[in-house]
Amino acid sequence: MRHLPPLVVLRAPRGFGKTSTVAYWLRSGALDDRTALWLTLPEHTTPAELWAAMHASLVSVGLTEPTVAPDRGAVDQVLRQLGRRLVVVVDGLHNLTDHAVDAELVELAQAHELVHLVVLTRVDTPIVSIGPATVDTTVLGVPELLLTTAEARLLATRLGLSAEEEELARLVADYAGWPALVRAALLDTRRGPDGRLVTEPTGAARYVSLILADPEQQKWGPIVRALAVPGPVQRDDLPVLFDDPEQRAAAELVMASSFTMVRANGYAVYPDGLRTAIVENLRTEDPERYRELNERVSRRRRRQQRPEEALRYAMRAESWPLVLAILEENWAQLLRRHTGQVTAAVQAMPRELVASSPRLVVARDYVLDRAVAVQAEAALRGGLLTPRARIPVGSMTTTQRLALRFDGTPTFGAEDILLGRLDSTLTSGEHGQHAPHVERAVPELLTQWALSLLYDNDGVGAVYGFALACQEAERLGDAPAAREAASATALAMALLGHIRVAEMWTEHAARFPVPPSRLEEVAEPLTLALVRGLRMEETPWPEPPQAGLEHGLAPLAALSRVAAAFADILFGRLERVRAELQRRTGDHEGEQEEVVRASVGALQVDLALAEGRIDRAGALLVGTHGGDSWSLASRARHAFYVGAYAEALRLTEQAASHAGTRPRVGLELLLLHACAAWRSGQREAAVDHLANAVSIAADTGVLSPFITVPRADLEAIAPAGSWARELLDQPPLAGTDTVFPEPLRAGQLSVAEMRVLRELRAGVPLAHIGRRLYLSESTVKTHVRRIYRKLGVSDRAHALERARELSLLDD
Secondary structure (H helix, E strand, C coil): CCCCCCEEEEECCCCCCHHHHHHHHHHCCCCCCCEEEEEECCCCECHHHHHHHHHHHHHHCCCCCCCCCCCHHHHHHHHHCCCCCEEEEEECHHHECCCCHHHHHHHHHHHCCCEEEEEEECCCCCHHHHHHHHCCEEEECHHHHCCCHHHHHHHHHHCCCCCCHHHHHHHHHHCCCCHHHHHHHHHCEEECCCCCEEECCHHHHHHHHHHHHCHHHCCCHHHHHHHHCCCCECHHHHHHHCCCHHHHHHHHHHHHHCCCCEEECCEEECCHHHHHHHHHHHHHHCHHHHHHHHHHHHHHHHHCCCHHHHHHHHHHHCCHHHHHHHHHHHHHHHHHHCHHHHHHHHHHCCHHHHHCCHHHHHHHHHHCCCCHHHHHHHHHHCCCCCCCCCCCCCCCCHHHHHHHHCCCCCCCCHHHHHCCCCCCCCCCCCCCCCCHHHHHHHHHHHHHHHHHHHHCCCHHHHHHHHHHHHHHHHHHCCHHHHHHHHHHHHHHHHHHCCHHHHHHHHHHHHCCCCCCCHHHHHHHHHHHHHHHHHCCCCCCCCCCCHHHHHHCCHHHHHHHHHHHHHHHHHCCCHHHHHHHHHHCCCCCHHHCCHHHHHHHHHHHHHHHHHCCCHHHHHHHHCCCCCCCHHHHHHHHHHHHHCCCHHHHHHHCCCHHHHHHHCHHHHHHHHHHHHHHHHHCCCHHHHHHHHHHHHHHHHHHCCCHHHHCCCHHHHHHHCCCCCHHHHHHHCCCCCCCCCCCCCCCCHHHCCHHHHHHHHHHCCCCCHHHHHHHHCCCHHHHHHHHHHHHHHHCCCCHHHHHHHHHHCCCCCC
């Protein structure tokens, strides 16, 4: 600031470092050639008091003598006699009672060549507009005073906090670059046990309280607090937050122009750290308003059919009847996707309110009081999910834990089971001690919950839920509910590949002398077709009855058609598969249940592979790195058929653990691993995995995965006379082969394509490659397209990665 203009205005809210910025200028040495005086104006300063204070400051630095009742004229007289430059700092211009004096200050800066006036204000005053129009003026506002990451690094270093650039940038963004808030956050920031920075919100919340307590913020405080409650807020939310039209208009202004809010897609939202601090301030300063606003937002989110958000805000409002209504309406969805929130709600709600709701009782006593994923896997591996077995409803006994741990099968979560971590923490008493209306509702509600798990692509959890529903229905003597649950269990078992157990459940359902439900009318023929398909028996795939589809069973109908299409691929009926996928082109992915979305995605990949369109299969797999079995099998199959055997081996290394609970996928992974190991020269691993696959096929009766890999590979691994060869040479596998093409080999790239591939490493444009190889750019593009297609990729980076996997490049 060596070349200070006549007028400098720093306009920003409290905590933006206005005072420290100017103090730094004066200490830096850049202004040592001039005299400086500093006026700090208290609240309600009158113009007369301003001029008196300025004259007193001139006296203090020896520029004049004291006088009685000094005014603007007395100050002017002193300034006309200056012999060196003078910096006058007026800190707190917003505290003036009459801003007509702003124009006089500008005149002062304009009239006296040796005077530099520096004004600090928290709000817009006339000087911000008058100054630039009258005299050479620099106005520093919020954008110029925001804290940068580099400045935050210096601050963190002074505070003894070591942080990476990215961590500091995130912290600065979390508090909108507000210097004092970032400092307060840094003071409360420590590195947690996991190595990540953890910031306690208390310091920032205290500073927010100071800001909102400023007199100039009295109008804006209620608006800022209310806007922080919903998180992302849009204009349509304002009538919910504000009854007063004037406040709504002011809120619109904040949303449109405040530097503290981030705007995108019609929404405005405070950054996370700042929002947390503001909401905490509201909660402590005005708890009644905090609860009221949260309840209002909850009701709006409920109307918008956003149950997870509605539940969260209702919990904050402690509006328990509203919490109950939201859980009642969306309990299966919330239970499967937001278990932690439901648990917190059930624990916090009055016990009598929970006891009045069959859905919440089922959630509390059958779902939330146990690690469902662990218990479902353990029960399936331990043989407890068969019609005649008894599923532990409460805590498992030591004998049951030991049986599940030491039954000879690898048990998922065995440690948790053995140590008894599945004991109830929520139940209020023994199962069976509920009110009669609650007891009667249990089987149907468990079936609904299990069906939601099935739609969410959790087949193991669905099997567990359906089997538990059947058990409870039998205990209550409810034959229709027991038959429905047994049929659904059979379907879930068939989808996993437990076809013999599925048949047991189908037979069990038939024992109940009641008409089938609509769920059974859809599920039973699909189960039969799945069982026959996995055994490689030719069977017509059923078209589910339309009568049941309006009852939430449409995803099962979609799953039936997709399952039929998978069978069509294996038998080479690709035209039918194309027709099914074409029929589904109008479906919106966001509206599909997860199990349908995942299975359709896998079907598209398999069809592309069967058609030899490896590049298309690779493009479909981009971004599908989820842990679901459909995605895993597709990625492993693609890796194998593009010749990336190391990647195929990596993806299938846990094949044996899948086989215990998901035999169909487990078999596919075991066979892919065996063939990839064989082609990689790992004969022993190939033999072991094929033997494992044959053993599982014998136990389950599942055979269709054997035609997903090259028969020649299986015959090479299994010598004549071996158990594996006997299985391959007997119907229905005798004489069969896979519909998928021979895996890609390095020699499939032509000499010209190899030359272009090597040039791609340089990262230069295709035109440059053409000049180096004396080829036209269009010829190079043709070679690149063929390379991508043959390697099963869609861009240069993946082409080079795949080429290195295949040892086509030596770097």
